[in-house]
Amino acid sequence: AQSVTQPDIHITVSEGASLELRCNYSYGATPYLFWYVQSPGQGLQLLLKYFSGDTLVQGIKGFEAEFKRSQSSFNLRKPSVHWSDAAEYFCAVAELSGNTPLVFGKGTRLSVIA
Amino acid sequence: DVKVTQSSRYLVKRTGEKVFLECVQDMDHENMFWYRQDPGLGLRLIYFSYDVKMKEKGDIPEGYSVSREKKERFSLILESASTNQTSMYLCASSRPAGLEDEQYFGPGTRLTVT
Numbered sequence: 514a515q516s517v518t519q520p521d522i523h524i525t526v527s528e529g530a531s532l533e534l535r536c537n538y539s540y541g542a543t544p545y546l547f548w549y550v551q552s553p554g555q556g557l558q559l560l561l562k563y564f565s566g567d568t569l570v571q572g573i574k575g576f577e578a579e580f581k582r583s584q585s586s587f588n589l590r591k592p593s594v595h596w597s598d599a600a601e602y603f604c605a606v607a608e609l610s611g612n613t614p615l616v617f618g619k620g621t622r623l624s625v626i627a
Numbered sequence: 628d629v630k631v632t633q634s635s636r637y638l639v640k641r642t643g644e645k646v647f648l649e650c651v652q653d654m655d656h657e658n659m660f661w662y663r664q665d666p667g668l669g670l671r672l673i674y675f676s677y678d679v680k681m682k683e684k685g686d687i688p689e690g691y692s693v694s695r696e697k698k699e700r701f702s703l704i705l706e707s708a709s710t711n712q713t714s715m716y717l718c719a720s721s722r723p724a725g726l727e728d729e730q731y732f733g734p735g736t737r738l739t740v741t
Contacts, residue, residue: 619669
């Protein structure tokens with residue numbers, strides 16, 4: 514069975530600092546990988562996705578993620594965090610394509626301080 | 628834009644009541660999903676459907692059932708609500724497997740069972 518691990522439950526960064534959120538997955542074949550963000554009181558918004566090809570994926574809001582097969586990781590990065598980035602971030606994996614059920618990590622809550 | 632709507636943002640029900648959570652999508656998507664979100668647990672799949680009148684159990688189907696009589700509508704039913712079903716419920720839809728696409732999420736229904 515697939516699984517997704519987000520090792521950090523809560524991260525606090527200063528505004529303007531760089532950010533990296535970790536995600537490790539357990540799956541034998543090439544997975545379909547996603548990062549979603551959930552702002553307080555809001556639904557899930559897709560930040561970026563990886564299906565194949567270039568292992569560095571660009572997303573919305575200045576986020577990027579890098580797929581590393583050797584490490585079974587798909588870490589999310591942003592060079593300079595804005596206060597509006599404070600939210601909960603979820604990494605997810607799908608088995609067959611982007612349209613089969615997603616398996617989510619438990620989430621990482623990001624706090625941004627001035 | 629794809630739009631997934633859920634009938635209520637907030638719902639309060641009593642223990643033992645039969646509860647219906649409705650989800651409607653307007654993009655003619657074949658696939659629809661119901662997830663439950665709890666703090667520290669991320670999102671977990673309850674049920675999904677690949678076509679009208681079809682349903683598949685997810686990871687936590689106990690205490691729930693679903694109905695899909697029309698392509699655009701996917702209902703989650705709590706036959707006899709219990710306090711441990713107090714949670715945020717998220718509906719999603721997507722195109723068929725094999726297409727490089729994503730799941731689109733509704734805003735969620737926060738259900739409280741007292």
